[in-house]
Amino acid sequence: MRSEWAEPIQSIIKMATFTERMAPVLLLWLAVCLSGTWAVDRGNFKTCDQSAFCKRQRALKPGQSPYRALLETLELTNTRLTLQLINDNNKVRLLLELYRLQGNMTRVKINELKPLKPRYEVPDVLIQEPPTEPMSLLSQDENGVVLSLGAESQRVIVSARPFRLDIMEGREVLMSVNSRGLLAFEHLRMRKDTQADPEAEKKEEADPANQAEEAVNEEEEKVEDGMWEETFKSHSDSKPNGPSAVSLDFSLPGVEHVYGIPEHADTLKLKTTDGGDPYRLYNLDVFQYELYNPMALYGAVPVMLAHNAQRTTGIFWLNAAETWVDISSNTAGKTVFGKMLDYVQGSSETPQTDVRWISESGIIDVFVMLGPKPQDVFSQYASLTGTQAFPPLSALAYHQCRWNYNDQEDVQAVDAGFDQHDIPYDFIWLDIEHTDGKRYFTWDPHKFATPRDMLQGIMDKKRKMVAIVDPHIKVDSNYKIHNEIRSRGYYIKNKDGGDYEGWCWPGNAGYPDFTNPEMRAWWASMFAYDQYEGSMENLYTWNDMNEPSVFNGPEVTMHKDAVHGAWEHRDLHNLYGFYVQMATAEGLVQRSGGVERPFVLTRAFFAGSQRYGAVWTGDNAAEWDHLKISIPMCLSLGLVGVSFCGADVGGFFKTPSSELLVRWYQTGAYQPFFRAHAHLDTPRREPWLFGPENTALIREAVRQRYALLPYWYQLFYHAYRTGHPVMRPLWVEYPQDTATFAMDDQFLIGRDLLVHPVTEEGARGITAYLPGKGEVWFDVHTFQKHNGAQNLYVPVTMSSIPVYQRGGSIIPRKIRVRRSSTCMEHDPYTLYVALSPQRTAEGELYIDDGHTFNFNKKEFIHRRLSFANNVLSSINLAPDAQFSTQSWIERILILGASKPSKVTLKTADGQESQLEFDFDASMSVLTLRKPGMNAGADWTVVLQ
Incomplete structure (x- = not known):
């Protein structure tokens, strides 16, 4: 038996309320301990034939x-x-x-x-x-x-x-x-094969409004299996409404x-x-x-x-x-x-x-x-x-997570390791072990004795933390959160009217009724700094297990005949996680007096969940096929409004080879939510633990992510304003190109970046499809130009991340290396101008403070960047907005350019100056050095 599983198993055995129905849970734990791995048991989950209503229909x-x-x-x-x-x-x-x-x-x-x-x-x-x-x-x-x-x-x-x-x-x-x-x-009706409620039946017969229901023929009234009750494994689902x-x-x-x-x-x-x-x-x-x-x-x-x-x-x-x-x-x-x-x-x-x-x-x-x-x-x-919530800029950077970082010293050591190896990161995450005995909103008194000191140390480096807060509450009379929820009557009820209880990480747990707006308001209030002890403004939240997960429930979830006020759980099951994330996000907004944007990650979600934060693809595995599937899974979510999606880099279960881990970092760096995460039973896998060569490859992938943060941020601003996905299938931008309709091994970020990650073990090359007849695409690493509407074979090495910029686009980057995104706030921009065959290009630059809602008060910069007739200009798209930035334009690269005789910068105050430039004739790349204009100003650059 593995030592890390001993305590939960012993707690199950010791619980006074242990019953025969707990046997499957105990067996599940034992199987995990003995096998050393998780694997889906399809027998735990229904097929259509085992779901009575699906089979009937x-x-x-x-x-x-x-x-x-x-x-x-x-x-x-x-x-x-x-x-x-x-x-x-x-x-x-x-x-x-x-x-x-x-x-x-x-x-x-x-x-x-x-x-x-x-x-x-x-x-x-x-x-x-x-x-x-x-x-x-x-x-x-x-x-x-x-x-x-x-x-x-x-x-x-x-x-x-x-x-x-x-x-x-x-x-x-x-x-x-x-x-x-x-x-x-299937209309609601009274059950005819039982006299369970004769008074109700008499009342129904006396009500002329229900006479139509009485016309039901005998054949339909014949009670079939699963109509009024249903059994799956050892679980019985009563159906009082039929x-x-x-x-x-x-x-x-x-x-x-x-x-x-x-x-x-x-x-x-x-x-x-x-x-x-x-x-x-x-x-x-x-x-x-x-x-x-x-x-x-x-x-x-x-x-x-x-x-x-x-x-x-x-x-x-x-x-x-x-x-x-x-x-x-x-x-x-x-x-x-x-x-x-x-x-x-x-x-x-x-x-x-x-x-x-x-x-x-x-x-x-x-x-x-x-x-x-x-x-x-x-x-x-x-x-x-609604649209995708506009996240804080830092949430689009790199996140380092594990189940679990052991204690404050471990957190400090991992944080220092990133600095030692010169790899940027923004968030470090704590899983369930950071709590006092799986009691959420608490800290382990021995391992995390001074959480504010820990958070302050991270804040001093302009970094942040995420701590998990799950919606199963330990049934413990010494636990404030449990006592409050029980005394207020906020728990979901079982069919007999008592508080519904099930098994999850703390052992016996209650499940708050998040469908109740009073419960949600109370939950939100618990994130206040004076309620959530040890929390600070750089602590954000992760809602896991919110399907809800119930270890001893049918299909590892809640009984359908549990009760939320007037409704059964069966009516609203898929909404539960939506409400948990809603209440949590509201709590993070409220704690700042409505000033700061929240960041909340959720595992369960529904239509509209995009309004409250990010999702990830759950407990994947360190296997090549799981790396590949992350692309269509996130593309599918983006098509239905949920742009902020990612997969656990490296795979949650099992242990990745160094090659798989590197390729996953290279893929994750170009997906919207970029977080490494691993099961507690796996060896440690911080980016520097696989030898200096792999550390260098991972460092480069992470740095590419940070350089593109201005582009990611403006795309999320557009997603917030329009609902358009950030990560897109090719057919979205090329809707008439049938070659793209089933393509899901490559994707677009916005309109202008095409990514074909390397997801095959031992790959020596990939074939990327570059769409658009009459268009051109530029390799972002070499600046080599390729025509659209072709399949391009690309030889690859372990350092290759095939990414292409569309001709006709302008993409801003920040290429100075910092320890976190917040440290980059005032850094200068480099503009990558990729010319179309018509020698034009367009792009945008969006800047705000990166973390508050003040952009809704017109505190932002939004500029159109345009190249035509050998003139590059920056035009204000929001003249009524007010915001200033210290950032400037330090370099402009024009891809597909011709060599000019001179380059002139004209500023809004009428000043003109000549710019230094280099021209690489072999790649047709013109580099304008140190133009120096403020990123929020009007200016034009004229090529002559």
């Missing part, structure tokens, strides 16, 4: 829809259509609501017309009630109605029997709803590529699911997850994008219950030759992808985002759920 056959639209019930106001649907099998009526939303979106809501009790509708995810636009009735007959959607040629056709919606533009069908007849809505699943299908004509619905360890392009399980959205703590399958992971964003060369659209399924997504395609499985044969033979079959969403409870509330461009879909989704 998936058994429905296409083309047999029982739903009919009752056209005589149609009501149309200026902004809203309502229409009743009836299930001809059981006579239960549904209410359809249809809205045209501003920004080229359509909202479809379907609920029971008269449910026995309210059904859950997801709160807090939408940033506002979406503004509507007018609709009008174009025509109506006994078969259906046609509505104008405001846009000149867009309309919706509502077919009556069976019910179906078609969204059209001109003659083109953009999307069809229920075209396969898989709408299903079956309540909802389902709807969408057809996407002309579409072969769909993306999104994270989180899954899978390719960027989603696969068809006909032959196996659907993609599952159900936040789960999955130890050392497997790759390339549709199993659920830590987060769930129910947003899918569809793309072809003509259009991009999106579907946002606003439901927080367990959800399964089926994808089928009429071109799936066809070889390239088969598709060519279709083309040659003139096959009339239009490619089509069909998608079906199935959720366990709630209502159908879906937003159809009609693009037409990728950037339009990003903006549409951002208008619904």
